[in-house]
Amino acid sequence: xxxxxxxxxxxxxxxxxxxxxATLQAGGAWVATNSxxxxxxxxxxxxxxxxxxxxDLNRIDRLDTAGAWxxxxxVRDLRAAGHDVEYRGGTEEQMSLIEQATAHDALCLxxxxxxxxxxxxxxxxxxxxxxxxxxxxxxxxxxGLLMETLWRYTSKPQRFRLTAxxxxxxxxxxxxxxxxxxISFLIGIxxxxxxxxxxxxxxxxxxxxxxxxxxxxxxxxxxxSAIIIAGRSGSAFTAEIGSMKMNEEIDAMDTxxxxxxxxxxxxxxxxxxxxxxxxxxxxxxxxLLGGGxxxxxxxxxxxxxxxxxxxxxxxxxxxxxxxxxxxxxGALIALIGCYEGLATEGSAESVGHHTTKSVVESIFMIIVxxxxxxxxxxxxxx
Amino acid sequence: xxxxxxxxxxxQSPEEARQSTLKDxxxxxxxxxVGFGGSPIIQDLDLxxxxxxxxxxxxxxxxxxxxxxxxxxxxxxxxxxxxxxFGEDFLTLSYFEQRRIEKRWGVxxxxxxxxxxxxxxxxxxxxxxxxxxxxxxxxxxxxxxMKLSMVGLPPDAAPKLPSELSGGMKKRAGIARAIALDPExxxxxxxxxGLDPIGAAAFDDLIAHLRKTLGLTVVMITHDxxxxxxxxxxxxxLADKRVKLVGTIDDMLESxxxxxxxxxxxxxxxxxxxxxx
Ligand SMILES: Nc1ncnc2c1ncn2[C@@H]1O[C@H](COP(=O)(O)OP(=O)(O)OP(=O)(O)O)[C@@H](O)[C@H]1O
Ligand SMILES: [Mg+2]
Numbered sequence: 001x002x003x004x005x006x007x008x009x010x011x012x013x014x015x016x017x018x019x020x021x022a023t024l025q026a027g028g029a030w031v032a033t034n035s036x037x038x039x040x041x042x043x044x045x046x047x048x049x050x051x052x053x054x055x056d057l058n059r060i061d062r063l064d065t066a067g068a069w070x071x072x073x074x075v076r077d078l079r080a081a082g083h084d085v086e087y088r089g090g091t092e093e094q095m096s097l098i099e100q101a102t103a104h105d106a107l108c109l110x111x112x113x114x115x116x117x118x119x120x121x122x123x124x125x126x127x128x129x130x131x132x133x134x135x136x137x138x139x140x141x142x143x144g145l146l147m148e149t150l151w152r153y154t155s156k157p158q159r160f161r162l163t164a165x166x167x168x169x170x171x172x173x174x175x176x177x178x179x180x181x182x183i184s185f186l187i188g189i190x191x192x193x194x195x196x197x198x199x200x201x202x203x204x205x206x207x208x209x210x211x212x213x214x215x216x217x218x219x220x221x222x223x224x225s226a227i228i229i230a231g232r233s234g235s236a237f238t239a240e241i242g243s244m245k246m247n248e249e250i251d252a253m254d255t256x257x258x259x260x261x262x263x264x265x266x267x268x269x270x271x272x273x274x275x276x277x278x279x280x281x282x283x284x285x286x287x288l289l290g291g292g293x294x295x296x297x298x299x300x301x302x303x304x305x306x307x308x309x310x311x312x313x314x315x316x317x318x319x320x321x322x323x324x325x326x327x328x329x330g331a332l333i334a335l336i337g338c339y340e341g342l343a344t345e346g347s348a349e350s351v352g353h354h355t356t357k358s359v360v361e362s363i364f365m366i367i368v369x370x371x372x373x374x375x376x377x378x379x380x381x382x
Numbered sequence: 383x384x385x386x387x388x389x390x391x392x393x394q395s396p397e398e399a400r401q402s403t404l405k406d407x408x409x410x411x412x413x414x415x416v417g418f419g420g421s422p423i424i425q426d427l428d429l430x431x432x433x434x435x436x437x438x439x440x441x442x443x444x445x446x447x448x449x450x451x452x453x454x455x456x457x458x459x460x461x462x463x464x465x466x467x468f469g470e471d472f473l474t475l476s477y478f479e480q481r482r483i484e485k486r487w488g489v490x491x492x493x494x495x496x497x498x499x500x501x502x503x504x505x506x507x508x509x510x511x512x513x514x515x516x517x518x519x520x521x522x523x524x525x526x527x528m529k530l531s532m533v534g535l536p537p538d539a540a541p542k543l544p545s546e547l548s549g550g551m552k553k554r555a556g557i558a559r560a561i562a563l564d565p566e567x568x569x570x571x572x573x574x575x576g577l578d579p580i581g582a583a584a585f586d587d588l589i590a591h592l593r594k595t596l597g598l599t600v601v602m603i604t605h606d607x608x609x610x611x612x613x614x615x616x617x618x619x620l621a622d623k624r625v626k627l628v629g630t631i632d633d634m635l636e637s638x639x640x641x642x643x644x645x646x647x648x649x650x651x652x653x654x655x656x657x658x659x
Binding site for chain 2: 031032036039069073097105109112113346349
């Protein structure tokens with residue numbers, strides 16, 4: 001009685017039984033691409049207890065390491081089950097491949113072992129607590145190091161990298177102008193439009209100007225610029241520094257006695273602290289333009305009238321309140337971006353992770369601080 | 383004698399070159415020119431790589447060995463010339479036809495190029511997972527373990543991430559991934575650089591063994607004179623933007639090209655026992 005499994009028309013494995021002993025007949029192409037069906041049909045084979053088995057390789061046309069492995073593991077398992085197994089009819093190359101498989105039979109772990117769920121949860125909680133603690137100290141240390149580096153420039157100004165800083169100013173500030181301008185302009189339009197619609201109910205359209213001026217100058221100009229810059233430059237800082245870290249470039253700098261603080265962090269920090277107020281001022285102006293345009297088109301407030309009204313309103317602290325926040329937010333974005341970049345380790349995944357973290361943390365901190373400032377300025381009455 | 387050989391390749395018609403890759407030639411490179419805007423790095427390069435041979439490519443740093451390899455496997459663009467493989471001009475094929483041929487060769491990059499987010503063993507499984515539909519996980523685990531052991535990595539390296547490995551271990555892992563599917567042609571860019579001498583010798587043995595058992599064709603860029611002597615059947619010297627000389631180690635020793643003389647008769651070659659013959 002014979003049981004045969006032809007797979008496709010390529011690799012074959014069949015089983016013959018003559019008095020007391022069984023023959024395993026392998027044929028065709030025993031190669032990696034055919035391994036799934038072969039694996040299944042080898043599993044389906046069954047033998048009488050303790051009968052001797054002959055594995056006939058005579059009809060194998062092609063054999064590669066995957067095929068040899070399949071043959072070897074079958075024979076190994078059969079031998080372990082108490083059968084007497086012999087190979088027959090293999091060429092020298094084929095037998096040498098099977099020898100290779102025999103010699104390299106050492107199943108290893110594919111991934112690090114995972115501890116059980118409860119332990120892992122406890123471990124995760126512990127690790128998070130440790131991490132938060134560690135991060136708090138590490139980021140404080142980072143700020144300290146930056147301050148120290150800046151302080152040293154007072155005695156050794158030649159260490160300051162002017163070229164790199166100017167280059168960063170261009171990347172951060174100048175190149176961001178189109179997008180910051182467009183968004184501020186649109187937001188100016190939206191505020192004026194919505195404001196006019198509501199205020200018209202009271203017949204107080206003219207106060208649209210107050211609304212636009214206050215909203216844009218105090219909040220929207222700075223908030224939008226900061227969020228755009230966090231997404232645009234903060235992420236770039238982290239990704240750039242992170243890739244350099246991954247490539248051992250930061251380590252190379254250290255060994256060359258070049259401080260990454262001098263070459264990477266300070267230029268970005270200074271550039272952002274300087275550019276943020278400028279960008280904010282620009283965003284303010286463009287936002288007012290947008291508001292003015294809508295006031296003119298839908299409320300009929302002439303540009304001159306809008307300007308005069310703006311002039312009256314602006315005498316207060318509106319512009320100052322917005323601009324005071326700018327360098328602080330800039331410093332925050334630069335600190336978080338560079339810190340996360342330097343915290344990257346090893347893999348591309350880590351760069352992605354820290355970049356996300358950098359942007360999310362920056363935006364979160366910006367909004368929290370902004371709320372804080374808002375309350376503060378109202379309390380002191382400006 | 384050998385220089386004439388290259389002259390013959392140069393005069394072959396495309397059809398002759400194509401035909402040759404259906405017989406004993408694995409890859410036929412004809413009139414290849416590669417550049418990056420400025421003057422070309424490689425110009426008018428002709429080379430035949432025979433089936434089942436181990437060919438070593440040598441040349442000074444920056445002569446374009448890596449560029450040549452990257453062009454042949456389709457990663458750099460060629461300005462002119464053709465690369466015949468399995469009866470087709472690889473460089474003119476469409477993206478998907480190129481993928482089909484690429485399954486038939488394995489590549490080890492100079493920097494290893496392991497996927498950093500996967501463990502070493504998972505790296506070796508990538509080609510199996512991508513190209514063999516329905517391969518059981520159990521079998522993939524076993525075969526990955528076998529390949530890792532074949533390239534001489536200890537079992538405890540398997541579940542590690544590439545960033546946790548030493549440079550030499552990364553090389554081995556890269557080779558394990560390159561031979562995961564038993565390719566017909568194996569391209570190796572400086573495989574023994576960064577290995578200790580014993581490891582490098584074991585690696586040479588591995589190459590010789592794989593070649594013998596799998597009928598593998600190996601194209602190996604190397605600066606390692608020991609590898610050139612022990613495993614390479616032929617050596618191709620890259621100089622003056624083209625293959626200047628191709629032949630056995632004895633042909634190299636007879637050459638009077640200044641760079642080749644310096645290379646094969648220098649102090650290091652004597653240490654490797656080359657110059658003595
Ligand atoms: N993407 C690229 N753009 C521009 N030039 C390149 C590029 N890749 C390589 N080159 C140039 O091509 C030349 C050859 O480089 P290649 O990496 O092939 O050298 P090599 O022979 O492999 O040297 P080594 O032995 O040091 O690895 C070099 O001059 C290099 O600057
Ligand atoms: Mg190279």
